[in-house]
Structure formats: C-alpha cells, structure tokens
Amino acid sequence: MQNQGTSLRCKSWKSLSVGLLMILNSAVLQAQFIGDFALTADPVSAHGYHTFSSLNPAYAGAFQDGAVFLSGQNLTAVLDTFVNNSFVLGLRHPVGSFNGAISANLSYVFVPFSARYIFADVGFSYPVVDEADHRLLLGASLGIGSREIVGRGTGGAPLPIDRRNRFFPDLDAGLWYTYRTLSLGAGATHIGRPQVEYGGAINAQVDDVYYLSGSYGFEWEGISILPSVLGRYANAGSFLSDALLEARFDDQFGVGIGYRIDLRRQVPFNPSLPVISERYRQLLLSAELGIENRYSLMGTYSLVLNQFAADRSNFEVTLLYRFIPAPEKG
Numbered sequence: 001m002q003n004q005g006t007s008l009r010c011k012s013w014k015s016l017s018v019g020l021l022m023i024l025n026s027a028v029l030q031a032q033f034i035g036d037f038a039l040t041a042d043p044v045s046a047h048g049y050h051t052f053s054s055l056n057p058a059y060a061g062a063f064q065d066g067a068v069f070l071s072g073q074n075l076t077a078v079l080d081t082f083v084n085n086s087f088v089l090g091l092r093h094p095v096g097s098f099n100g101a102i103s104a105n106l107s108y109v110f111v112p113f114s115a116r117y118i119f120a121d122v123g124f125s126y127p128v129v130d131e132a133d134h135r136l137l138l139g140a141s142l143g144i145g146s147r148e149i150v151g152r153g154t155g156g157a158p159l160p161i162d163r164r165n166r167f168f169p170d171l172d173a174g175l176w177y178t179y180r181t182l183s184l185g186a187g188a189t190h191i192g193r194p195q196v197e198y199g200g201a202i203n204a205q206v207d208d209v210y211y212l213s214g215s216y217g218f219e220w221e222g223i224s225i226l227p228s229v230l231g232r233y234a235n236a237g238s239f240l241s242d243a244l245l246e247a248r249f250d251d252q253f254g255v256g257i258g259y260r261i262d263l264r265r266q267v268p269f270n271p272s273l274p275v276i277s278e279r280y281r282q283l284l285l286s287a288e289l290g291i292e293n294r295y296s297l298m299g300t301y302s303l304v305l306n307q308f309a310a311d312r313s314n315f316e317v318t319l320l321y322r323f324i325p326a327p328e329k330g
Helices: 002-033 048-054 057-061
Strands: 066-075 085-095 100-111 115-130 134-149 166-179 182-189 195-197 203-205 209-216 218-220 223-234 239-249 253-266 276-291 295-304 313-324
Touching: 048 057, 048 085, 048 100, 057 085, 057 100, 057 115, 057 134, 057 166, 057 182, 100 134, 115 166, 166 195, 239 276
Parallel strands: none
Antiparallel strands: 066 085, 066 313, 085 100, 100 115, 115 134, 134 166, 166 182, 182 209, 195 203, 209 223, 218 223, 223 239, 239 253, 253 276, 276 295, 295 313
C-alpha cells in the first residue's frame, strides 16, 4: 500500500509538472508568434577560430589565407536563443591589391516553434593599419535574409496566419585588431533590427547581436597555448560568454576545454505574464585534427551542467579547407 501511494503521488506530481510545462510553453509560444517579439537568429558557435568570419566580416582578413568551411550544430539542450540546429557555409579569399580579404557566407538557423532563418551575404575586410607586428582590420557585409514561421497551433492544427518566407536586407560590421599574438575583435550582426511583416498584427524584428572577443597565444614546453574569450549580447536581453583554453601540438592536433555562461531573458507580449530569466552553465570540450596545414576538422561537445533534462548535450562539427595557405611568418 505504501508503494502504491508513493506511485500515485509520483503520477500526480508528473501530471502537475506536465500541466505547468504546457501552460508555460503556451505562454512562450504566444510571446513568439504575437507582436514584435523575436529570437536571436545567429548560430551559437564555439568554433570562433574557423567560423568567426560569418559573424564579424573583419575577421576574414586576419590570417591572409584563402579558406572554405562548413560548420554544423545540433543543440538539443536549451540555449539562450532556443536554437535547435544551424549550418554555416563560408568562404574567405585574400585580396593582394589592398592586403585584405573578401568573404561570402550562407547560414541556416532553425528555432523550433518559432522561425527558420536563411542568410546570404558578401563582405570585405580592409586593413586600416597594416604594420609588421600589428594590424587593424575594418569589415562589413551586406546580404539578404529570409524568415519563415514554423510551429503549430493548439491541438496540432496549423497556425491561422501567413507564415511564408519574408525577405529583408541584412547588414553586419566589425573591427579586428592584432598585435603579435594578441587579437581583439568587436562586431555586430543584423544592424538596425530588420523588421519582418506577415500582415495584420503579426510582425517580428530580427535581433541585432553584438560580439566582443579576445585571445592571446604563447608557447609553453613546445606547445602552443591559446586562451580566448567571447561575449555575445542580443538586443532581446540574452547574454552568452565563452572562456576557452586550447593547446596545439605542431599545428596538427589540438584539444581544448571551456566554460560557457548562458543568460536568457524572455519578455512576453502580454504584460500580465512574468518575465522569464534563466541562467545556464555549460562545459565545453573540443578537439581538432589538422593535415598539412590545409585541412582541419574540429569537434566540440558541450554539456549543460544545471539543466534537468533527458539530454543535456550539444554537438558542433566544423570542416575547413585552406586552398591558399597563410604566408609563413618571419
């Protein structure tokens, strides 16, 4: 009888928990679909060394090489943006006439129960200061974005709104400074918060996102050590910061460990609903394999430390090919 009573209480608690989650989920969906509420449309990448040119166009000229990369993410655990998966295909090419670079990027971001984003842009990276031991790069990119509403209404019925693709202009800009082995960057994506209109009262704004980054490399016992930090702030009120420590062996193999703090703030359209503020902590583990300074394969596994869920893990894989190697220093 005691076991039966315990079982009944457990079932009651489970039913209550499911009910509360359904109510909360309904409130969040209302906030997403009604009014000008928008979620961040950028990939949440931990592979800045490879993919940062898709978020800061100035970075394309940092290495003076030519490269193409493909990066994919499967974010099953919740993040500040609710992003579930994303893909980025990027290209950077040096331009000898001004010792800078041009870039092109195609990004896909899927946010469950909210929207599907596709961005295509071209950009440049121009050296405002170009000295032997320090450089200041200015970059900008212009492209077009597409937003399609996804999700379902009550009882699985389709949403009674026009959710077809809507296109809008997209502008990114950034700065990148290097002094020997020190690098500092600042960038912004979706400048001006493009507005997407679906007719009637259904509108959305794509959040502008601001990035600050820094890294410093040094040698220790024949191993290249690279500590780095990345801060990311979205206009919707979310903030994400990564602190990584990477060790590279002969530029062919590397491992890394990092820590991510993820702050999320959701403001519902209905003022009677409470503002949702949450904080997540994540452990990042990465490994990279390089071949002849041409190919590079990098993978990162992240674990959400304080989320109670069946699956708290996220994965990211990036493949990069340098068709024009960086010039040797010295």
